[in-house]
Amino acid sequence: GQNIDQPTEMTATEGAIVQINCTYQTSGFNGLFWYQQHAGEAPTFLSYNVLDGLEEKGRFSSFLSRSKGYSYLLLKELQMKDSASYLCALDNYGQNFVFGPGTRLSVLP
Amino acid sequence: DAGITQSPRHKVTETGTPVTLRCHQTENHRYMYWYRQDPGHGLRLIHYSYGVKDTDKGEVSDGYSVSRSKTEDFLLTLESATSSQTSVYFCAAGTGGGTGELFFGEGSRLTVL
Numbered sequence: 375g376q377n378i379d380q381p382t383e384m385t386a387t388e389g390a391i392v393q394i395n396c397t398y399q400t401s402g403f404n405g406l407f408w409y410q411q412h413a414g415e416a417p418t419f420l421s422y423n424v425l426d427g428l429e430e431k432g433r434f435s436s437f438l439s440r441s442k443g444y445s446y447l448l449l450k451e452l453q454m455k456d457s458a459s460y461l462c463a464l465d466n467y468g469q470n471f472v473f474g475p476g477t478r479l480s481v482l483p
Numbered sequence: 484d485a486g487i488t489q490s491p492r493h494k495v496t497e498t499g500t501p502v503t504l505r506c507h508q509t510e511n512h513r514y515m516y517w518y519r520q521d522p523g524h525g526l527r528l529i530h531y532s533y534g535v536k537d538t539d540k541g542e543v544s545d546g547y548s549v550s551r552s553k554t555e556d557f558l559l560t561l562e563s564a565t566s567s568q569t570s571v572y573f574c575a576a577g578t579g580g581g582t583g584e585l586f587f588g589e590g591s592r593l594t595v596l
Binding site for chain 2: 407409415416417418419422461463469470471472473474475476
């Protein structure tokens, strides 16, 4: 099976940088996704890592290390609208996607 | 994503009654999925489909069945609803692996009394 762990909650200040970690145990996967989910809404895609290393997309960056079973999402210049849950998910070669429990981020003024 | 709609969006029912949730997509995605989301558990896969009439079980499939008779529609049925099935249900669709992301419907909130 697969197991994914994320911190339950994090708090950060507007304008700061925050790193949300995701650790996993799996026998194999195609890639790792990060999704954002605002309260009461559907998840929306943020990033996808197939290879080890950093993928940058504006204020958001995602990192993957397959050898360490570890990924993180880095959010820079935090804004109030970034208050949301952040979900990491393993892509099992397209057949299904296994999600972690999610990290609820609160951005304070 | 505006291309995926779920119905009903909210439903209250009683234990033992059958319930069907519908997911409709307009983007011709091959793969469709049903997830449930509960506090502390994140999104858990119930069933998924990789084509018309091709479905498979996910992590929490007990008590649920699915059908996909057309590419655009994926139905989730609770034959006899139980209180443990009170949850928010999300449908998703996608092209599969590689860089194919998932597109989610708006969710259906089901309460079983």
